Amino acid sequence: MRTVDMGRDTNLRDHLFAATDVHQNLEHDDMNHAPSSPVNNVVETGNFDDGPAPVDDMLDDPFNGTNVTSIADVDPQMSSQLIRSGTDQWITAVDISDPVERQIFLSKKELYSKIHLLALQDKFEFHVSRSSHKMLTVACVDRNCKWMLRASSVKLTSIFMIRKFNHVHTCSVDIRRNAHRHATTSVITEHILRKLDNPHRLYDSTAIARDIECEFGVKITYQKAHRAKVAALHMLHGTPGDSFQKLPSYCHVLGERNPGTLTHIEVDSHNRFHYFFLAFGASVHGYMRYLRPVICIDGSHLKGPYKGTILLATDQNANKQIYPLAWGIVDAETNRSWMWFMSNLKELIGDFAELVFVSDWKNSIFNAIAHLFLQSRHGYCI
Template sequence: MPRVNLFTCSSSFDTDNSHSNTINLPSTEIVGDSDWLMGKKLFSSKEKLQQVLFMEALRKNFEFKTFKSGKNILVVKCVDDTCKWRLRALKFGSLNMFKITKYYSVHSCALDVRNRDHRHASFKLIGHKICHKFDGASSSYRPGDIKEDFQKQFGYEISYHKAWKAREYAVEKVRGTPEDSFKLLPLYMEMLKKKNSGTCTFLEVNNANNFKYFFMAIGGCIHGFISSIRPVIAIDGTFLKGKFKGTLFIATALDGNNQLYPVAFGVGDSENDASWGWFLMKLKVAIGEVPNFFFISDRHPSIQKNVNIAFPNVAYGICTHHLKQNLRAKFKEIEVGAIVELAAKAYRPQHFNYFMNEIQKVDERVVKYLQDAGYEKWARCHFDGLRYSIMTTNIAESMNSVLKNP
């Protein structure tokens, strides 16, 4: 895992907003249809001029090579030595700007020189032109989409590997590297506390100062949960798909309109005793003692074990949907999921007993499995507390779905 600097933060994020909104060149830089470079225009740097030349080569379906390049000069020629196309640019005064001084725009090369495997379609050039696709939180612009868009716009076929590298380059240009993001965590935590009164954050590192755990509960969410939300929290963990993997821990509730209400988030290595124990202890610090509190989760053993440690006086239940999935996996030849759901939702013990008898007629092993799971954890009529008809962890799973791309 990356190192986390608790005293300084990285500031190496790219702030260049010069990329256009499409892969095409910005319309303000194009004069006429073909010879717009003949205006001897000034460019902010040699790199900017080179980038414009690359895009012009893609648009006009030709290739060039660099004949001379230095701090003060740039000379490029067509790849065909018999072709007269060439451009010369010099540094303008004491500034870093470059000015075109000579430009011959007519191509005299043979058509067979212009091939489909374009040398100037580098992953950096493509990545720079798709940066705007990653300004938001979504990461759904995939390499396949990049290939398709490039083919439609320029008529060139690029490899999947090049499209993938372009995407990675664009994401890094917009958001910085994952290592930079980890280094920014301490500053992010301080800003959360400054801008959201009552926010609770924790960051833990190991002896080598490498990232280990992170916890965040926004002050407004904490206050709203304690004062206005029914005291039922669904907890779940989901895989992170970034460079350093790990697991995202989520504590979610429902508001009065049955909309998702986030309570807390955490990041750890995996769903194990240590990480779940750390997350639940920090959640206890954030929300404190809540009357008639109830937890619901899947049947992960680390969750139940650590809920009992962190919240010894809190009721705990298991998701009936996960219970049915476990039954289907364990007893593949038996289908009793519908009856189990009816038994779980029964309000009266006599109705519950009726459905359990029906299940026993099918297979006694299923009844034994349900008994071992604990009737009080999944059956409404046996639950001693206020469950508010929340029988599944769908709210946590829905939050996972919402956060999939970010």
């Protein structure tokens, strides 16, 4: 076991924390295979021209002849980096409800998600008749329906362009129904990204399921809505494992921006996260100058994929409000974890006769205070 003091060693390798893998129960779309149901109506659409588009693929300018108002679903930050060839005109992203020919998408996955949303909106089902790294052809599940869409990649890029699109359905009304099969977790995830990326809105799983039913007429379970929300949050903010990887950099920036801040990271023998301690410099400064030396300490369980326990050291200001002094993340409330936390706290505030600790009757807290703070006093909550 070793301890890393971020105040002295900030050049940690990227693989400092090999956090345990957490398997997310997410549904994934296989764009290279046709869906398995319904079987009776799925046939190869040989009557469509799904071959390569030699003229379009050989264009030196991938956007030659493209109407810029047909460029949809492009992220504004990414679209601002795309400049139309031969001019200084920026390509502008607009929101188009239905796909059109020569519309471009930044990736095949983005195009596939758009087709799924269209199927939910118009209440029909499709199957993939041809799929590769450079080509995607989809058609209605009814062999007699003329609806189809063919897209291919633009020369030497991951951008996909719709080459041919017949948007008219000639299938029976009985075929077109609420397409639950296309309401997958990944599609819902893409659909709710913008709504989740709003810090002023609480968007829970129940609201997600309600919105999907209102917008598309499809009922999804609470569990599917929750999986979609978790996947969307991971896309927006990264996974918990990614956060562990960024912890050393975060501590380094804290020390630069908040003078007097103390951070400690301890890893196990496999170089994985074990303990973490943090005390903001401003909190320490305020405690040392203005507050009474009476510190309450306690621990509480954490939720999430990695569980653990948070240990807290707090005080009370003149307004009788809780004043956070220091906190730590450990595996559980044990003798070793409390000894480690209290030793870091002692490095901050020292040990003197006027110091008083208040806690519950946990033996691990009593042992740590008795061993480290020989001059202070310790009171119990009754």
